[in-house]
Amino acid sequence: MEISPEIKEWLTLIFGFGFGIGGFVAIILLPVMYFRLTRKYDAMFPEYDRIIPLPLMMGAVIRTSLYAYFIAFKNLRKHKRHRIAYEVTNGYDFRANAPLLDIILSYLISFSSLIFVVSGFTFYILTEIFGIDL
Secondary structure: OOOOHHHHHHHHHHHHHHHHHHHHHHHHHHHHHHHHHHHHHHHHOOOHHHOOOOOHHHHHHHHHHHHHHHHHOOOOOOOHHHHHHHHHHOOOOHHHHOOHHHHHHHHHHHHHHHHHHHHHHHHHHHHHHOOOOO
16 A cells, blocks of 8 residues: 555654653553552552462562552453452452542553554554555
8 A cells, every 4th residue: 555755754753652652651650650559559458469460570560550440440340350359459449549649640551551552553553454664
C-alpha cells in the first residue's frame, strides 16, 4: 500500500510519540507506584503472595499494576484472579481508602499504559499486516 510522504511522516510521529511517551511515563511511574502502593498494601495483607504468585520483581510489578487497577476501576471482576484478590483483601475498598494522589497516579499509569499498547499494536498492524513502510 502506497501513501504520501507527508502522511508517512505524520503517522510515524504520532505512533512514535504515543509509544515513546506512553512507555516513558509508565516506566517512570512504576517505581513511584511500587513505593506508594505495593509496599503499603503488601504490609496490610499478609497473604499477598496468593494474588500474583510470581517470584521477586515480576510479582511486585504485576501486583503494583493490580493495586492501581483496584484503585482506578472500583469493582473487582468475577474471574479467578480478582476472586483470589477479593478473598485475600477481605473485600477491602481500595478507592474509598486511597489518597487523592494515589487515585490520580493510578489513572495516569492506566492511561499511559493504554497509549503505549495501542500505539505499538497499531504500528505493528500498519507495518506488518498492511505493509506500509513507515
